[in-house]
Amino acid sequence: MIDKFKIACSIFIALLIVDQVIKFGFAHFGWGVQGPIISLQLAYNYGVAFSMFSFLAEYLKYIQLTLVIIGSFYLYKNQYLFKEYYLAIALLYAGGLSNILDRFTYGAVVDYVYWHYMFEFAIFNLADVLIDLAVALIIYKQFRNSKKSQETL
Template sequence: MKRELKLSITIFVVVFLIDQIVKFGFANLAWDVNGPYMSLKLAYNYGVAFSMFAFLEHYLKYIQLVLVLLGTLYLFKNPNVFKEYYIPTALLYAGGLSNILDRFTYGGVVDYFYWHHWFEFAIFNIADVMIDLAVVIIIFKQIKQSREEKKQNEIKS
């Protein structure tokens, strides 16, 4: 368990710091760049994914902190879950807490990747990508586990 904890802390710190440094650059150093397919353009998201719940702008940071606290309590009570999912947990916490810090620091989440070739896509950031990656890893592991259990049940039958 110590190895998993050390690795998850390392992943968390690296992802969190990279995301915050890049966001600082966009928010304070005008790093905007326009490209033919994708642009790097500062935007603030006052809601959650695709700006949903923007009407909760001032309360979202507190709601999200409560959700992180509840998730942390769940992991403390279920260390086997953390041991199985320590990498996606680290990615999820790094991305989530980085976006929450933006809400306290900038008033909204700092976004900057803007895809606009063939279709316009929502503006997003590294933290969002890490959160999505964490969800994909969790789903992949769940599907894999389900298939293994199904095989085991077929062998027993």
């Protein structure tokens, strides 16, 4: 358990730092590149995915931080879940806390990856990708565990 915790903390810290450095570059140094498929350009998201709940902009950071704290207490009480999903949890916390840190630092989430080939897609960032990857890992493990339990019946 201690080894998995150390691995998860290392992944969390490394990804949080990488994401924050990239966002700092876009927010303060004017980084940006226009491409035919994907452009890298600064955008501030005052809501959550696809700018939903942007009317809660000032309160979202507190709501999200509360959810992270509740989730942390839940993981503490159910440590077997951390043991099983430590990699996904590290990714989820790195992405989630990085976006929450943006809200406290910039007043909104710093987004910068803009897909615009054939259709316009939302602008997103590395933290969003980490959160999506964490959810995909959790779903994969759930399917795998479900399949294993069905095979044993």
